Amino acid sequence: xxxxxxxxxxxxxxxxxxxxxxxxxxxxxxxxxxxxxxxxxxxxxxxxxxxxxxxxxxxxxxxxxxxxxxxxxxxxxxxxxxxxxxxxxxxxxxxxxxxxxxxxxxxxxxxxxxxxxxxxxxxxxxxxxxxxxxxxxxxxxxxxxxxxxxxxxxxxxxxxxxxxxxxxxxxxxxxxxxxxxxxxxxxxxxxxxxxxxxxxxxxxxxxxxxxxxxxxxxxxxxxxxxxxxxxxxxxxxxxxxxxxxxxxxxxxxxxxxxxxxxxxxxxxxxxxxxxxxxxxxxxxxxxxxxxxxxxxxxxxxxx
Amino acid sequence: xxxxxxxxxxxxxxxxxxxxxxxxxxxxxxxxxxxxxxxxxxxxxxxxxxxxxxxxxxxxxxxxxxxxxxxxxxxxxxxxxxxxxxxxxxxxxxxxxxxxxxxxxxxxxxxxxxxxxxxxxxxxxxxxxxxxxxxxxxxxxxxxxxxxxxxxxxxxxxxxxxxxxxxxxxxxxxxxxxxxxxxxxxxxxxxxxxxxxxxxxxxxxxxxxxxxxxxxxxxxxxxxxxxxxxxxxxxxxxxxxxxxxxxxxxxxxxxxxxxxxxxxxxxxxxxxxxxxxxxxxxxxxxxxxxxxxxxxxxxxxxxxxxxxxxxxxxxxxxxxxxxxxxxxxxxxxxxxxxxxxxxxxxxxxxxxxxxxxxxxxxxxxxxxxxxxxxxxxxxxxxxxxxxxxxxxxxxxxxxxxxxxxxxxxxxxxxxxxxxxxxxxxxxxxxxxxxx
Numbered sequence: 001x002x003x004x005x006x007x008x009x010x011x012x013x014x015x016x017x018x019x020x021x022x023x024x025x026x027x028x029x030x031x032x033x034x035x036x037x038x039x040x041x042x043x044x045x046x047x048x049x050x051x052x053x054x055x056x057x058x059x060x061x062x063x064x065x066x067x068x069x070x071x072x073x074x075x076x077x078x079x080x081x082x083x084x085x086x087x088x089x090x091x092x093x094x095x096x097x098x099x100x101x102x103x104x105x106x107x108x109x110x111x112x113x114x115x116x117x118x119x120x121x122x123x124x125x126x127x128x129x130x131x132x133x134x135x136x137x138x139x140x141x142x143x144x145x146x147x148x149x150x151x152x153x154x155x156x157x158x159x160x161x162x163x164x165x166x167x168x169x170x171x172x173x174x175x176x177x178x179x180x181x182x183x184x185x186x187x188x189x190x191x192x193x194x195x196x197x198x199x200x201x202x203x204x205x206x207x208x209x210x211x212x213x214x215x216x217x218x219x220x221x222x223x224x225x226x227x228x229x230x231x232x233x234x235x236x237x238x239x240x241x242x243x244x245x246x247x248x249x250x251x252x253x254x255x256x257x258x259x260x261x262x263x264x265x266x267x268x269x270x271x272x273x274x275x276x277x278x279x280x281x282x283x284x285x286x287x288x289x290x291x292x293x294x295x296x297x298x299x300x301x302x303x
Numbered sequence: 304x305x306x307x308x309x310x311x312x313x314x315x316x317x318x319x320x321x322x323x324x325x326x327x328x329x330x331x332x333x334x335x336x337x338x339x340x341x342x343x344x345x346x347x348x349x350x351x352x353x354x355x356x357x358x359x360x361x362x363x364x365x366x367x368x369x370x371x372x373x374x375x376x377x378x379x380x381x382x383x384x385x386x387x388x389x390x391x392x393x394x395x396x397x398x399x400x401x402x403x404x405x406x407x408x409x410x411x412x413x414x415x416x417x418x419x420x421x422x423x424x425x426x427x428x429x430x431x432x433x434x435x436x437x438x439x440x441x442x443x444x445x446x447x448x449x450x451x452x453x454x455x456x457x458x459x460x461x462x463x464x465x466x467x468x469x470x471x472x473x474x475x476x477x478x479x480x481x482x483x484x485x486x487x488x489x490x491x492x493x494x495x496x497x498x499x500x501x502x503x504x505x506x507x508x509x510x511x512x513x514x515x516x517x518x519x520x521x522x523x524x525x526x527x528x529x530x531x532x533x534x535x536x537x538x539x540x541x542x543x544x545x546x547x548x549x550x551x552x553x554x555x556x557x558x559x560x561x562x563x564x565x566x567x568x569x570x571x572x573x574x575x576x577x578x579x580x581x582x583x584x585x586x587x588x589x590x591x592x593x594x595x596x597x598x599x600x601x602x603x604x605x606x607x608x609x610x611x612x613x614x615x616x617x618x619x620x621x622x623x624x625x626x627x628x629x630x631x632x633x634x635x636x637x638x639x640x641x642x643x644x645x646x647x648x649x650x651x652x653x654x655x656x657x658x659x660x661x662x663x664x665x666x667x668x669x670x671x672x673x674x675x676x677x678x679x680x681x682x683x684x685x686x687x688x689x690x691x692x693x694x695x696x697x698x699x700x701x702x703x704x705x706x707x708x709x710x711x712x713x714x715x716x717x718x719x720x721x722x723x724x725x726x727x728x729x730x731x732x733x734x735x736x737x738x
Contacts (some may be wrong), residue, residue: 118427
């Protein structure tokens with residue numbers, strides 16, 4: 001009986017549901033080519049076609065935190081910024097790991113914001129990454145690459161801003177890499193003392209405990225990407241100086257050389273694991289990467 | 304068997320009812336087509352004005368005044384603009400998109416983005432403006448567009464500009480100078496608005512940084528004060544909303560250069576803003592707040608031209624007068640002082656036993672002695688007398704310690720950090736801005 005019923009319903013549906021061929025009319029999807037300005041075309045040539053990356057520089061409220069007060073970047077600042085981002089982040093990785101490596105791991109959407117991104121406590125968010133897919137970069141209106149007319153003080157301040165923003169890119173990219181293939185577990189055992197109260201530690205305090213920055217004390221993953229980004233953006237000499245300048249004093253305000261050596265050794269140990277991981281897993285020699293970027297930064301600085 | 308009949312009947316009913324395609328829309332076009340049409344119409348309206356649109360935009364009328372922009376929307380998605388503060392033509396990208404309704408978006412940074420820049424105004428919060436505006440309506444003659452901020456829904460009104468508007472915009476800053484007294488000839492401090500039909504005048508102190516006015520006046524014997532956002536026009540300035548007293552509202556003012564005053568331009572209202580020597584309002588608690596034992600030190604660096612003229616040349620050794628400083632803090636902590644500060648980092652410090660109060664907002668700086676500094680030349684009485692016993696020194700001392708005192712006129716009364724003017728009651732052309 002049930003079979004007859006099933007057969008009856010099936011036949012009935014067959015004859016009733018497809019009786020008409022509706023005219024669907026014009027497609028509602030806008031497939032027309034958007035009007036592209038010079039910036040849009042540059043982005044297509046340098047980011048979208050080679051790496052399948054969408055760069056959003058126009059204001060889009062849906063792409064940013066609505067609780068924050070932000071402004072878009074100036075149009076004139078977009079190409080210089082993206083060009084330097086290519087020089088300082090993308091191209092060196094392409095040279096080190098190959099174009100396919102970069103095509104695979106580069107975040108597919110980048111959102112550019114002109115203003116600072118203030119937290120309620122007055123601190124500033126430099127960049128945000130969402131699951132390796134989207135990166136939001138702030139402060140574009142405060143970054144300039146023409147340092148030629150600047151005195152040494154302003155040049156130093158300008159370079160700090162440049163290093164900061166591209167360190168953020170290397171930081172976020174580091175997350176994508178270790179989330180794809182984890183770094184050795186031994187790394188996590190070198191330092192204890194990871195804490196959510198990392199903001200109570202200055203960078204120097206953190207170094208004395210074997211962390212490269214205060215933020216790296218948050219957890220091993222942040223530690224790893226802080227190590228990677230600081231290493232890459234500091235240059236060889238700068239990196240060694242960061243470690244060599246760790247000073248610890250004992251209760252008599254004398255240098256505690258033993259404690260200093262422990263802290264330095266922890267950072268060096270992490271550096272070795274990081275370098276091996278990058279070479280063995282991703283075929284990227286971070287020492288070569290560091291040297292290439294150091295050269296580009298020196299060029300910007302006019303050295 | 305009954306069940307089968309029920310199934311068959313249901314199926315037949317379903318077949319005849321479920322696939323009724325004869326739905327008739329109330330609109331000729333599909334929702335997407337109508338959305339697209341609305342976007343197109345909004346953009347066409349924006350680009351329709353040859354000389355662009357003029358807007359007095361108030362980013363946050365609770366805290367800031369208005370800023371005037373000329374916005375000329377081009378068909379290729381570029382908006383050219385200029386503003387009233389100074390002549391600096393600028394361009395930005397703009398777009399019109401359908402986000403529930405047609406929305407105008409200022410896509411890239413420009414002068415207009417300063418209304419939302421977290422670095423300008425309140426740190427982290429900016430002026431409180433927005434970058435996205437919905438279309439509300441267009442006036443019947445097509446010369447006025449009414450937009451609204453997408454989030455706060457505060458209005459932005461665009462008025463069709465003319466060939467003269469661009470040149471007129473350059474007049475705005477001149478009127479700002481009249482209110483801030485920059486490049487102003489010597490005038491009494493009090494900028495009072497008198498209106499036919501009002502019982503008392505209204506005093507206005509303009510805060511240029513926020514383009515907002517602090518209004519104080521007496522109403523039926525009661526002291527009143529309020530903040531009034533201001534924006535400039537090519538003729539003068541206007542309030543954000545009418546100030547209504549005795550049922551008479553005033554809002555717009557036109558500068559009369561021959562009288563150095565701003566006349567009311569509102570219909571059927573007569574009156575003017577003038578610089579006067581009298582202050583009719585009385586603000587409660589000002590002496591206690593700013594010169595009482597729990598108040599903090601402040602520095603007066605902006606000096607009126609007449610007072611500056613009096614102060615210049617006080618010292619013959621080359622050091623110049625720099626500022627007045629007030630240290631009214633607890634006497635047990637350190638002596639209370641009123642100081643004349645010089646650019647060689649020395650100061651003549653009047654020792655104050657207590658700042659006396661003539662009324663709620665008039666303070667007397669009574670002093671018979673000085674507090675010596677640690678190093679020359681004012682570390683002893685002779686060093687101070689050499690400066691203060693000169694003809695100019697005696698005149699300055701007489702002004703500072705006058706029994707008529709100084710009237711305190713705040714720019715805005717805040718819980719902490721109130722900025723204020725101290726105006727001499729001996730001569731209201733002598734005043735100092737303390738912050």
